[in-house]
Amino acid sequence: LFFAGQALAGDNDWLSPVYKEIFQNELPIPPTKEKKYSYYNSTTNRYIDYYEIEIKSFEQQVYKGLKPAQLVGYDGISPGPTFRMEKDREAIVRFVNHGEKDISVHLHGSYSRAPFDGWAEDVTSKNQYKDYYYPNRQAARTLWYHDHAIHHTAENAYYGMAGFYILHDPDEDKLDLPAGEYDLPLALAAKQYNSDGTLFSPADETVSLYGDIIHVNGQPWPYKKVEPRKYRLRFLDSSISRAFKLTFEDSKAKKLPFNVIASDAGLLTKPVQSDNLEISMAERWEVVIDFSQYKGQNVTLKNSRDVQADEDYNSTDKVMQFVVGNTVSSDQGNGNLPGSLRNVPFPPTKSGVDRKFKFERQGGEWKVNGVTFADVNNRILAKPPRGAIEIWELENGGGGWSHPVHIHLIDFQIISRTGGRPVLNYEKEALKDVVLLGTSETVRVIARYAPWDGVYMFHCHNLIHEDHDMMAAFNVTSLADFGYPETTKFIDP
Ligand code: C2O
Ligand code: CU
Structure with missing residues (x-):
């Protein structure tokens, strides 16, 4: 037998134990990170919010009846807590390393000035901390924070060190896009487990670790109950080696169209309709999807990139399921999407290659x-x-x-x-x-x-x-x- 994933993984022991609870566990939503306090910065005449994150180990029972996986994450969860920030409100985040390995933190998507950008060799060792300064002066966008330690980034990120950092601004708020419970951050991650239920380590990999267990927000193949209305979904591919091509499909395998509204750097110029979404590692793409036609039905988020074909094994063609209810409890952000979203600050054009x-x-x-x-x-x-x-x-x-x-x-x-x-x-x-x-x-x-x-x-x-x-x-x-x-x-x- 030949499996696509086998060639991809480059060795023969790439298979995790079969995961039997597909679409049976609820999608976790990481908690919002609360600041400790604020103080006035008289140099910039702005308030700065101060946060603390502790890197620590924790366990996750992924397989019933097998051993738990040992993980290390921001505040002992994975994904880490979600930062929800306002433009022009600066932040200092202290990352305290109570894990075993050296760490470095990169806020991916921020123009953080060196030395706050997570330079790989600027490591914080066990029992040390480092304070990172984040200017938050960019327009609204979905960022993520993740480990960047020299030669250990894959392990650290894979064992849990990744989380969302969402920046809001008044211009985006005015568009009245789906917000609150209708705005879902979805971190995809593909991992591999050993036969005893523990996490297979990427430490000895030299090419790729694709992973055959697809997680969303830390849960393999979850489901999410949604209302029959519009949702904003913020996709992040936090996998270490796996890219996806996503589609939303109803029970008859008909694809639902959706609008792509934002990228790594915030809103697009206008919504772009599509029925598939290509997302590779570290990319963020946001979509608005309308479940109103699917009252009482299920919509499955599927993947058609690098899929493993054999039914005896974990199928990487599925990602998660949306269980659509019958009632809408709020019409916030449920109207027509605006025809244009923002003036994206594209650089002036020039010719040649530098x-x-x-x-x-x-x-x-x-x-x-x-x-x-x-x-x-x-x-x-x-x-x-x-x-x-x-x-x-x-x-x-x-x-x-x-x-x-x-x-x-x-x-x-x-x-x-x-x-x-x-x-x-x-x-x-x-x-x-x-x-x-x-x-x-x-x-x-x-x-x-x-x-x-x-x-x-x-x-x-x-x-x-x-x-x-x-x-x-x-x-x-x-x-x-x-x-x-x-x-x-x-x-x-
Ligand atoms: Cu240099 Cu997301 O990293
Ligand atoms: Cu590469």
Whole structure:
């Protein structure tokens, strides 16, 4: 027998015990993180909210009758608690490490200035803490915080260190999109378990760990009771190696159309209708879906990417189920979607390519332009002057792997994709911070390298590739280096 997943995983023991409770357990919603206190920052004339997160171990009973899985998460849960923040309200978050391994925290989607960006070597060891400062000056968007420790990111994220960080702003609030209980964060994650019920470790993997148990918000194959109305769903793929192609299907396998409304960097220019959604590691895509036609029925969220076919095993073609009730208790956000959502701040257009980066496996190592992150003298591959608009070409060097490439600090616009898929319709209306390079694809992205100077990472977000050093850095150089007067002024991206 040959299974797609077997080839993907690269070894023979990729199968978890069969999970028998598909769509029988309720979707968990991570609790909202409460601040400890606020204080006035007289330098910025703003209030700062102060939070504390404790990294600690916990157990999760995934399989009835087998051993629990041992996990380590933010505040001892996974996903971690959800931060719900308002634009222009700064935050300091103290991460206290009561786990065993070194950690580093990256707020993915924030233009956090170094040294608050989760630089992989800036680790916080056991029984230490670090305070991270988050400016929260970007427009409303779905961010996530996750571990970024050098050579342990895959393990740390997989064992639980990932959570949502949702930024709101008044412009988005005015649109009256589905909110409150009608706004659901959904973190997808694929994991693998040992025959005794414990979690299979990614520590020895060098290529990928796809995982055959599909979790949403930490629960394998959950269900969620919904009302027959519109919902906003915030998808995040927090898997370490698995990408998805999602569809919503009714009991007759008919696909429900939905509107894609937001990406990694917040709202699109306008809602884009689709009946499928491609999402790879670290990407966020948000949709509005209307369950009003499905009173008393079930709608299944399915996956058609890299599916394992044999019924004796866990089927990765299913994700979760929506159990649609008969009554609507509120009409908040249930009207027609606005025709346009916002003026997305796309960078000004220009021609040419400023830099080229090739992501490929060479001599058994994962590299960017022939360099690994371990090559400390050569890993700074670009020095954009602060504020510069640059076009970067990201090329998949081949070999059969896809690479979701993430550039820290900036939001980019995808201007072309060749060698496979085109730029997707919803990608065209979006700013992004991760883009998937399919197995033979080349993508060009344009961005303004702002607002801060400093050294930041860019890397493949297949966390096994990242941990094996498919990661490099760029140094946003201060204007003084280029003959301009030095200034600490914020350059709005
Ligand atoms: Cu989501 Cu450098 O990471
Ligand atoms: Cu990769």
